Amino acid sequence: MTAIRPRRSVLYMPGSNARALEKAREIAADALILDLEDAVAPDAKDLARNQVCDAVKAGGYGRRELVIRTNGLDTPWFDADLAAAAEAGPDAILIPKVSSPETLAEIGHRLAGLWAKPETRVWAMIETPLAILDCERIARAAHEASTRLACFVLGTNDLAKETRARFVPGRAPMLPWLTTAILAARAHGLDVIDGVYNDLKDEAGFRAECEQGRDLGFDGKTLIHPGQVATANAIFAPEEAELVRARAVIAAFEQPENADKGAIQLDGRMVERLHAEMARRVVALAEAI
Template identity: 45%
Template structure:
């Protein structure tokens, strides 16, 4: 029986930020996402990926779950990112720019073909209109343990950008999509994480959004650090 691991607080850390990475052992969050995607400029992606093995090797000294966000499989970096994360036996691989179940299945096949341990799970960013339209089919993969798929992460900033909706403090225009995401996750037996709160100086606003996310049914919230 798999041990339950809470995912209430999940912090993004750029893989290029050595100062932030040095603090991993002291962090009180439930999980960290080592980011190879948006946080790393294209010219640095290969060099930063090569650091991943060292970052993951020190996992026994850390209390939190270790996830790696990789570049989309269709990019020049995606496949090698997945293989590097699997070789380091990350707890999970967060797939970016997921649109259809095919991307999740291809990532799973890649892990299986390279004999990655079953403990390496797959997560998926939901950050585009197409992903939302396909959310039911994506969630269905969670019912098959062989898919390795265990968690959705809401990419709220990208959803705002891609759709053009107004980003209000109460998130009224995002709310229908967020609730749809929670509903799909529950149908597929998946965890689901709310998107980041951008204004890290606004502690009251952050607390309010955390309470709101819990009330909506999210398992936790992804975080950024100043």
């Protein structure tokens, strides 16, 4: 099984806020998106870029995955953002508004020209109607090693803006788009992270949306406040009962008498080998956490 990296909680941090970048070293998020785009005013772009890249180079973030989000390709800041991010060497660079695989090919070509570290991956924001319509082809670009593509991040606020869909409990207007992105990501071996929840005062609503995202198949959720981290970490981690069940399934198939069986009975339920594979991933995720 490919090594699993937990991405239960992926917290946006404004690159222009030096205090927030320092505080992030102590926050229990699995990943941090050090943001040069939406969270930064136009007159603070240069400051944010310098602070973020200095923070990545300085390190001290432990096992937290560090991701730099650039401004969009069509902005005057993108070239400098990409060059600085490539030089800083984060775990990944998050590209906004990826709407075609050609964009990823261009990013990969530029990163090669910038001598970016081979281990620096690319994450793609899926946040336009075109991205949803072309999601499978975008995900398929992961098979081209030069694109470095490793993860989708849903930009639900931008999707709402572009489609005029309303935010409602249960996200019915968005469910087809969310599941399309999940299917495309899974078809091509990518992780996929759910969009943000905007109402910081609505803890019950946030919890419900995390549970929905987990049940749909997301690996985790992007967050806009440190106070959301603990809930996301708990919900996107295997529950104890789920872990006990997974270990029982694995143990059952490891019994000599079940070595050549495709399905067995366990506690009165039929269990297939595919369930053993699913169980191994649950255990691997728990161990990685």
